Amino acid sequence: MKTIFKLIPIMLIFCIPDLLYGVGGISNSKVIVPSTDTVPKNRFEFEPFFSFTAVDDPADSRSYGFGARFTYGFLDNLEAGFNLNYLEIEDSDIQDSTSDFGNIEAGLKYRLIDQSDNSPFSLAYQGGVTFPTAGDDEPWVFEPVGLILTTNYTDKLSSDLDVVFSFDEDDNIVLVSNLGLGYFVTEIFQPVVEVSYAYENPDEGQSTEILNGTVGFTSPVNEMLTIILGVTYDLYTDNTDEELTVSAAFTFLF
Numbered sequence: 177m178k179t180i181f182k183l184i185p186i187m188l189i190f191c192i193p194d195l196l197y198g199v200g201g202i203s204n205s206k207v208i209v210p211s212t213d214t215v216p217k218n219r220f221e222f223e224p225f226f227s228f229t230a231v232d233d234p235a236d237s238r239s240y241g242f243g244a245r246f247t248y249g250f251l252d253n254l255e256a257g258f259n260l261n262y263l264e265i266e267d268s269d270i271q272d273s274t275s276d277f278g279n280i281e282a283g284l285k286y287r288l289i290d291q292s293d294n295s296p297f298s299l300a301y302q303g304g305v306t307f308p309t310a311g312d313d314e315p316w317v318f319e320p321v322g323l324i325l326t327t328n329y330t331d332k333l334s335s336d337l338d339v340v341f342s343f344d345e346d347d348n349i350v351l352v353s354n355l356g357l358g359y360f361v362t363e364i365f366q367p368v369v370e371v372s373y374a375y376e377n378p379d380e381g382q383s384t385e386i387l388n389g390t391v392g393f394t395s396p397v398n399e400m401l402t403i404i405l406g407v408t409y410d411l412y413t414d415n416t417d418e419e420l421t422v423s424a425a426f427t428f429l430f
Contacts, residue, residue, distance in 0.1 A: 259280070383414075
């Protein structure tokens with residue numbers, strides 16, 4: 177029976193959509209997908225992050241993003257924080273643009289169940305809101321319902337699965353799900369494979385789907401610093417252009 181329960185996170189990939197991150201401001205244990213782990217109580221994480229995206233479109237569009245995550249551990253099982261996207265540069269054959277201040281993505285994570293002899297996985301709630309501080313008449317985005325399921329199969333092998341439902345004030349509805357698998361080859365090197373799915377049902381126009389995959393690694397150099405690097409490629413898209421994204425982050429724990 178315990179073996180069956182431990183296989184639930186992998187079985188779920190065939191039952192529900194699979195990945196593209198949604199809630200901002202919360203910590204993760206892999207490249208994109210969050211885990212049920214929270215920032216230790218009364219401690220603080222600061223994570224600058226960087227990304228480069230190439231779009232497969234006629235304009236040969238490229239973008240560069242810079243931002244930071246701030247997350248605080250309020251309880252042993254509760255954290256809250258926000259992402260601040262402070263610079264985005266877009267470059268294409270048609271036009272170039274620079275945005276000095278992006279949206280603020282706030283979120284929280286509350287672990288409901290710890291993995292134990294009675295529970296083969298841990299479970300957490302996640303939720304958040306995006307403040308449209310970037311301008312351009314962007315809508316408020318609300319992520320009221322989200323769950324994270326983490327299973328540690330051994331002290332080296334683990335999986336994380338999350339599902340997030342969101343909507344905005346323009347009545348667009350989005351479902352996002354992420355699945356990640358990581359294995360610590362050494363104490364400071366964890367190769368990671370992730371799969372992502374996102375579905376958007378807009379109030380007007382056609383629905384959009386994205387299925388992508390991510391390969392990368394995390395490297396907890398010491399208690400205070402973790403390095404994260406990943407490459408994400410769209411495997412399937414419907415009514416949107418394919419993208420390739422290279423992302424990097426440096427997580428500092430204080």
